[in-house]
Amino acid sequence: MQAALSQEYYKLLHQKLTWFAPGIIVGLMLLMPLTFNDPNWLVMANFGSSQWILLVLIIVGATFFSMEFQHNTSLTLLYKAPNRRTIYLAKFVVLFGYNITLHLFALGLTILFNTLAIGGHANWLIPYQYHQNLLMNTIMTATIDLEMSLILIGCLFLLTCLLTNNAVVVTTSIIIVFMGQALSSMLLHEHPQFGSWLRWNPFNMLNLTFQYANYPVYHKLTQLTNGQLLLGTLGYAVLFLWLGNWRFNRRHF
């Protein structure tokens, strides 16, 4: 396992993309203060970094995983490894590590932007939502977003193992990020009679971070509490990862 992990780390860190992609996050976080002028909310929502982190994860993750299939180097990898599950797990751990780094990066940027008073200055210690101070809220949002992004990593891994064409994988994942929430609310809106079932659809879980930062508006949309959303997210993430692993074990190269 340790050998597999260090191999995967080596591959991820030697991709130029891994280092350049976070640049997208900086640029797009700077756009956020142009839309919202409530400094407290901006800070709590980590300057809307959630969606951009997901996009970077998709691009880097898909490249990282599928490049090997394309260059046929996964054959060597599989031949030398004790079993396929180790490789799959190592890839997941490494990408999750990258995910944590991205979230820390966004958190750092949030603190930096607030210190520089981009989009207004917010006091870290004022009591804000959930009877906690703003700093606590900000850290909680980042942590919750970390869990939310798990569902997308799971989805990405499943798609990569299911489909042979990485163009389709990237496209589907990006469309899910941009349109998933709209699709879920459309489903819930059009079939209110199945609401109690449909509200557990995987796309609805993508609302988790937004709902944490803006409970009253999003609760009406999702019809689930924060805890239920969190549970659903983790459940789906495990399901997708497990299905992906199952597929990966049976895949022909």
Next chain:
Amino acid sequence: MNMQTSLSQEWYKFRHQPGPLLGLLVLLGLMLIMALSAPVTQSAVVMGFGTPQWLLMIIVIIGANFFIMEDQHTTIRTLLYRHTYRWSIYLAKLLILSLYTGVLVLLSLLFTGLLKIVFAPQLSWQDGQLFSHLLVGMAGTFLVAILLLTIILWLACLFPINTVVIGLGLILVLTGQGIASLTIDANPMLTAILKWQPLNMLNLMAQLPDSSYQKDTHLSNVQLLVGAIGYSGFFLAIGYWRFKHKRV
């Protein structure tokens, strides 16, 4: 070798991929879904049942794959070795992709007409200049798609990995217009300069049939048209420059 050989080579490669045909079917399928999922109104017909957005996304995927696959399979080396001038290869690829875009636009125009006749026979083509709005909208979509293609080919020369180019291209298609209007409205002092940014030119397809977009873009139709064509030329030039000096 001359342009004609390049064109026939590229055409052969393009034709023998499953992607382009699949892209066309997906586009028509998505239009059909759009027509079935909501009542057919005049604005739905003018927008060609969501054609612009779907079409641009398909162009991004097909364009990036067509250009990059060769790089990834390293067959580009043989291709470059056998040609005296690199420009004929680059231009031939762009021409083939533009031709494909043209075919997609024409077919989606015909399909929009068909869908309208089937699902909304009560709407008249003359009413509110429906037909002419649809036509100019499609023409705008074609021009924006060409602009997008030049950007995609430039990106493909910069980062020869298809997932990256497709990812960036899709982000551009899905958020480009939003980012443009945000940055233009953000600083009133700089509006005069910022309104000429390339992202704003993506609004061409929306503004041609619906002039109310002018308050967002701050540009007239002619200015947008000139901007879109100008930027296509610009991205073509820097993309080709990159392609010419690239080591393979």
